Amino acid sequence: MSAAELATANRLPSGYDENRIVLMPIDPYMLYAYWEVSAEAKNGFIMEFGQEIWEKSVPVLKITNITKASSFYIRTNEFSDSWYIRVSEPNCMYYGELGRFVSERFFINLAGSNPVVTPGDGISTNKTVYFIDYSDVKSKKTEKQAEKVYESYDLSIKTRYISGISSAQVFPAGLHEAVGISSAGVYGLNP
Amino acid sequence: MILLVKGYVAFILHAHLPYVHHPEHDDFLEERWLFEAISETYIPLIDIFETLHNEGVEYKVTMSLTPPLLAMLSDETLQKKYTRHIEKLIELSQKEIERTSGHPEFNRLAVMYKNKYTNDLYIFRDICRCNIVDAFRRLQDSGNLEIIASAATHGFLPLLGTTPEIIRAQIAVGVQTYAKYFGRKARGMWLPECGYTNSLDPILKENGIEYIITESHGLLYASPRPIYGTYAPIVTPDGIVAFGRDIESSKQVWSSAEGYPGDFDYRDFYRDIGYDLDFESIKDYITPDGKRINTGIKYHRITGKTDEKQPYNPEWAKSKADMHAGNFMFNREKQIEHLSGSMNRPPIIVCPYDAELFGHWWFEGPYWLYSLFKKTCRDQKTYALTTLSEYIAQNPVMQVSTPCASTWGHRGYNEVWLNSANDWIYRHLHKAGERMVELADGYPLADGLERDALNQAARELLLAQSSDWAFIMKTGTMVEYAQKRTKDHISRFTRLYHDIRENNIDESWLRDIEYKDSIFPDIDYRIYKSR
Numbered sequence: 001m002s003a004a005e006l007a008t009a010n011r012l013p014s015g016y017d018e019n020r021i022v023l024m025p026i027d028p029y030m031l032y033a034y035w036e037v038s039a040e041a042k043n044g045f046i047m048e049f050g051q052e053i054w055e056k057s058v059p060v061l062k063i064t065n066i067t068k069a070s071s072f073y074i075r076t077n078e079f080s081d082s083w084y085i086r087v088s089e090p091n092c093m094y095y096g097e098l099g100r101f102v103s104e105r106f107f108i109n110l111a112g113s114n115p116v117v118t119p120g121d122g123i124s125t126n127k128t129v130y131f132i133d134y135s136d137v138k139s140k141k142t143e144k145q146a147e148k149v150y151e152s153y154d155l156s157i158k159t160r161y162i163s164g165i166s167s168a169q170v171f172p173a174g175l176h177e178a179v180g181i182s183s184a185g186v187y188g189l190n191p
Numbered sequence: 192m193i194l195l196v197k198g199y200v201a202f203i204l205h206a207h208l209p210y211v212h213h214p215e216h217d218d219f220l221e222e223r224w225l226f227e228a229i230s231e232t233y234i235p236l237i238d239i240f241e242t243l244h245n246e247g248v249e250y251k252v253t254m255s256l257t258p259p260l261l262a263m264l265s266d267e268t269l270q271k272k273y274t275r276h277i278e279k280l281i282e283l284s285q286k287e288i289e290r291t292s293g294h295p296e297f298n299r300l301a302v303m304y305k306n307k308y309t310n311d312l313y314i315f316r317d318i319c320r321c322n323i324v325d326a327f328r329r330l331q332d333s334g335n336l337e338i339i340a341s342a343a344t345h346g347f348l349p350l351l352g353t354t355p356e357i358i359r360a361q362i363a364v365g366v367q368t369y370a371k372y373f374g375r376k377a378r379g380m381w382l383p384e385c386g387y388t389n390s391l392d393p394i395l396k397e398n399g400i401e402y403i404i405t406e407s408h409g410l411l412y413a414s415p416r417p418i419y420g421t422y423a424p425i426v427t428p429d430g431i432v433a434f435g436r437d438i439e440s441s442k443q444v445w446s447s448a449e450g451y452p453g454d455f456d457y458r459d460f461y462r463d464i465g466y467d468l469d470f471e472s473i474k475d476y477i478t479p480d481g482k483r484i485n486t487g488i489k490y491h492r493i494t495g496k497t498d499e500k501q502p503y504n505p506e507w508a509k510s511k512a513d514m515h516a517g518n519f520m521f522n523r524e525k526q527i528e529h530l531s532g533s534m535n536r537p538p539i540i541v542c543p544y545d546a547e548l549f550g551h552w553w554f555e556g557p558y559w560l561y562s563l564f565k566k567t568c569r570d571q572k573t574y575a576l577t578t579l580s581e582y583i584a585q586n587p588v589m590q591v592s593t594p595c596a597s598t599w600g601h602r603g604y605n606e607v608w609l610n611s612a613n614d615w616i617y618r619h620l621h622k623a624g625e626r627m628v629e630l631a632d633g634y635p636l637a638d639g640l641e642r643d644a645l646n647q648a649a650r651e652l653l654l655a656q657s658s659d660w661a662f663i664m665k666t667g668t669m670v671e672y673a674q675k676r677t678k679d680h681i682s683r684f685t686r687l688y689h690d691i692r693e694n695n696i697d698e699s700w701l702r703d704i705e706y707k708d709s710i711f712p713d714i715d716y717r718i719y720k721s722r
Contacts, residue, residue: 012678013685016622024350024617025596027604034618082614114353117388119596119604124414135587137430138401 021098023113028090028121033061033113034082035098041110057100062107066115067092090121198527198538199577203253203404205381206233206546207345209659210259210710214268218479221672225263226276227487229323230311232550235557237326238314240336243564250335250564251576254546255381257341258368261324262710270321277315280308280487283476287488290472296502297490303505304488328373337578339379340369346656347608349386349596350617357624359394360718364653364711366398378402378580383658384608385599392429402432402579404543405594408603410435412595422530422538424583425592432583433594437540439526443519444544451515452553455493456507460552462491462500512555516562524573539582613664619681620656626688627652631719644696645716648687650708655680
């Protein structure tokens with residue numbers, strides 16, 4: 001146990017001496033970030049750029065909307081280790097960076113966050129309608145014959161994870177052929 | 192007969208309490224949460240389900256009983272404490288019969304409470320042999336009740352961790368606990384706080400879960416747009432069936448302004464003799480340090496928006512519950528008649544509630560359920576009660592769609608569990624989760640004391656993750672206890688982490704925390720191993 005952690009036995013440490021920023025979604029328009037700059041990262045910065053640059057630079061969060069390819073900066077302060085971040089877009093993937101502004105245009109990255117997706121805030125514009133017979137999926141799974149089915153699904157999931165959630169990507173054309181899904185027309189429905 | 196109905200109504204009662212287990216204390220205030228829930232909710236529910244069964248009423252209901260609740264209900268120390276608790280209430284109600292002898296309107300209520308508590312003790316000790324989990328299991332085996340699983344300690348899954356292993360353990364331990372207590376595989380899972388994100392789907396799937404319940408907008412905002420809204424389940428690309436809560440029926444029961452429980456004839460929750468009686472009369476039935484608390488004996492009805500509460504009249508309340516049951520049934524009939532005309536399958540109205548609403552908060556709630564189930568089965572033919580798995584079996588063709596990330600908390604997303612009152616917990620929960628994965632990867636073949644320490648580390652992490660602590664911090668009552676529990680479990684975990692890494696495990700301390708935090712005796716820490 002580190003000295004800092006020993007000293008706070010039965011209390012929680014203020015940090016874990018690690019360099020990280022974690023992003024968490026609160027609702028379609030709000031994220032929360034917490035962070036910590038390790039002594040090693042701070043020293044590395046000072047070694048590379050000097051003590052004066054560290055002192056004159058400003059701690060900053062850079063928030064990137066990956067889905068919409070846009071980003072903005074939030075100037076924080078030396079005493080903050082968390083922030084509530086207002087964002088403008090539901091259903092978008094965001095990424096956060098912790099760093100410092102050395103000048104108005106020169107941002108030095110210290111840590112990068114996990115990606116998060118803001119929840120939706122309205123009825124989906126995707127009107128694609130596919131149906132599936134769940135008992136069919138279940139029996140295939142039971143008989144361990146579902147590999148083909150789930151391979152197809154996995155492709156869609158991979159797409160979803162890598163490039164942000166997009167309903168069109170989740171349901172690639174031809175999915176119904178792979179899993180025996182019927183289209184809405186079969187049921188006489190208007191999507 | 193079922194095929195003739197136009198639609199279905201599914202009741203889901205979510206029974207959960209956080210793990211509060213303090214064997215080191217004879218009397219611990221927060222353990223009363225369990226005792227109150229046993230007397231006011233769980234025994235009354237068992238009672239009405241058995242009565243309906245004996246009367247030949249083919250009711251259907253789904254319940255989730257969470258692992259912490261199952262562990263506490265099966266714990267011998269807590270069973271003994273509950274027995275003592277109920278014996279004290281019988282003693283208090285006897286004193287109340289004597290004290291109120293000159294006031295017939297209160298005296299008959301004191302007699303009612305004495306009869307109730309005596310009956311509770313009889314059901315608990317003599318019928319259930321102190322283990323009411325067995326009673327729920329028997330009800331499930333009889334076919335009218337379906338019990339579903341929940342996450343290990345009711346962790347709020349959308350915010351719990353930065354790696355899938357942390358979430359996987361909550362779900363896997365929940366499923367294992369279900370199998371242990373109910374002798375069968377869990378098919379459905381109650382996501383704590385209805386907290387859903389699509390990253391849960393593959394983990395649910397690999398743990399054999401077939402269906403979940405989301406808040407209304409989980410389905411209404413799903414993508415692609417579900418053509419039947421919340422009135423039919425959807426299935427995700429991972430093969431998880433999602434049901435959505437019906438807004439209309441929720442409001443009728445939940446709403447503090449318009450909901451049934453606020454009716455003036457129903458019993459008032461807040462007026463309790465624990466606060467009303469003079470100190471000398473009540474001192475033996477409140478906390479040992481003299482802090483006033485609710486005893487459960489309440490003599491007044493809601494009456495109205497006034498402090499001048501009138502005496503409770505059980506006959507009026509019962510009559511009102513029958514009336515409200517009839518009103519609920521009528522509204523579901525109309526709702527289903529309307530929906531069935533525009534759907535090519537029978538609509539399902541999904542009605543999830545906290546089980547503790549029935550009886551604990553809404554005293555007449557269990558009787559209302561009894562009356563509703565009986566009326567539904569005997570007085571109408573428009574809809575039938577169903578369980579979620581039964582609906583899936585009868586209506587397996589579903590639209591493929593992914594629910595929207597959602598919860599049933601205020602405003603429908605994560606803010607109840609992540610706000611300025613509780614945000615500080617997450618850096619510690621996440622770090623502990625990552626350290627647990629590191630331990631599981633680093634010690635794949637531990638045995639003896641080391642294995643015990645690793646298993647205890649897993650227990651401490653799971654206990655710290657309970658959504659209840661963040662919720663209590665937000666609501667502002669009993670905050671100190673919630674903060675202490677979070678800090679205690681994280682501190683215990685952190686010490687174990689370092690002791691294990693430094694090969695310096697303090698056995699007597701380990702045995703002490705194993706005794707205090709004895710949930711999941713069969714846990715295997717390797718559940719956290721990375722894949």
